[in-house]
Amino acid sequence: MRAVVVHQTELSVTEVPDPRPGRGQVLLKVLRTGICGSDLHVRADADGSADIAAEVGYDHFMRRSHSVVLGHEFVGEIVSYGPGCRARRPPGAHVVALPLLRVDGEVHMIGLSEAAPGGYAEYVLADEDALLPVPKGLDPDLAALTEPLAVAHHAVRMGTVRRGDPAVVVGCGPIGLAVILMLKAFGVRHVVASDYSPARRALAERCGADVVVDPAVRTPWAELAGRKGVITSAPAYYGTGLETLHALRRSPLMPWRRIIRAAKRLGVAPRGPVVFECVGVPGVIEQIVSAAPFLSTIVVVGVCMRPDTFRPTMASNKELQLRFSFCYDPADFDETLHMIARGRIDARPLITGVVGLDGVPDAFDELTAGRQAKILIDPARS
Structure with a gap:
């Protein structure tokens, strides 16, 4: 043959x-x-x-x-x-x-x-x-x-993205585009996509990205500025804690400690956007760690074949979650195939x-x- x-x-x-x-x-x-x-x-x-x-x-x-x-x-x-x-x-x-x-x-x-x-x-x-x-x-x-979209399915699950969470996709090559398709299929309402290539930005729009930016002109993080719950500075982060205490201490319903613990159990505690690194080039993780809002979850999907570095102290100060996604499991694969067949993904x-x-x-x-x-x-x- x-x-x-x-x-x-x-x-x-x-x-x-x-x-x-x-x-x-x-x-x-x-x-x-x-x-x-x-x-x-x-x-x-x-x-x-x-x-x-x-x-x-x-x-x-x-x-x-x-x-x-x-x-x-x-x-x-x-x-x-x-x-x-x-x-x-x-x-x-x-x-x-x-x-x-x-x-x-x-x-x-x-x-x-x-x-x-x-x-x-x-x-x-x-x-x-x-x-x-x-x-x-x-x-x-x-x-x-099915196979490349299953990779995106697994990455989106790993990011534990909720519909109301803002999502940022850095890099609109094939895997970035697949992640955009999967985010929209899961009902995520606000997806920001970033790429230097005009052709890839156009494809990102066709795949359903709500906002598409050229990072040479405007950063994806600027598109999140002012959104409720997006924290971009240490004073704002610390201030959120004080404001929460101020409000909860006035509540006659229950002690503030119990309210905060209940909010954490219910998943309504503050959290940042979910960011998908889909470039796979040295230096990109550091760029994201430095620029992403506080409490962001960063899912690394891009395959970087060379050694890379980032500043752990910066990630710690912002309480970022850094996760690495590789492929998928059989359930991801099966669900992806049926999502395609049912038209949930175009x-x-x-x-x-x-x-x-x-x-x-x-x-x-x-x-x-x-x-x-x-x-x-x-x-x-x-």
Whole structure:
């Protein structure tokens, strides 16, 4: 079969052996595969990613010297089953899959390991237990976005965003746009998006951002100034405590201590905006820590491959919560697929191109230059 292989940072379209499903595996005909920002990263610096993966116990992540078929965001059509499968769905059924494959008793990351070739190909192997049926009538273009939108779903859950909380998305590349879509799908009423690129700002608007800013002209934090509950200085923060005591000491209902404790239990205590870092460039976390309002929750979604620093004292003074989001769990994945199918998310603005296998090298150049958001691969397209 034809596939796109990366080796020593070079992409090439070549013939590779047809995959054969092993125990518990399913052979899929690839309908669409998304090009992920992670694919751009590992093409340029696979060894850096592999070193990190090895430190957390995964020794099979691809390296620069390996020859790997990329692609972990795919939707496919069932062709056949390997031994030991239950074959719950008939050949021809459309499915998406968690990009994990058991091979000889070990779990591999599909599209990021030599042992688990990915979806930049005509066919791909998936684990039967990882399959989710695509709801009837769902366009393969949209089904292929399940994986990246599941990443956003997980990040938004990690931020514990409430509908009335202001949310700030820093960086409107594919993952930032996915976070905007998911925030609006969850009913968040005020989403501020920030990016230097006019094209990405336009996409952020199409994805539902309520306010879009060019940080070279106006910061996203200026858009929050004056909003109720947004605290931007230490005197205001300390003053809030005094004002609360002043009001509560006059209440005849119960002691002020009990009122404050009850408010905390009910989740109505003061809290700042929820900020999503979707850039993944050194220095951005420090910029956010320095500029974000007091009590903000910062969810780091961008993948920064180089060492970085920020000032913990600044974060402590503001009582910021800093969280790091990586991927998703099976429930995130399943819920995301059904959100897409039910129309709770209109993900079409994310798709800025569809190419065949021969168009993948040029698509990488377009994505690396920031001229596109999400490009899908259709292996049947010439």
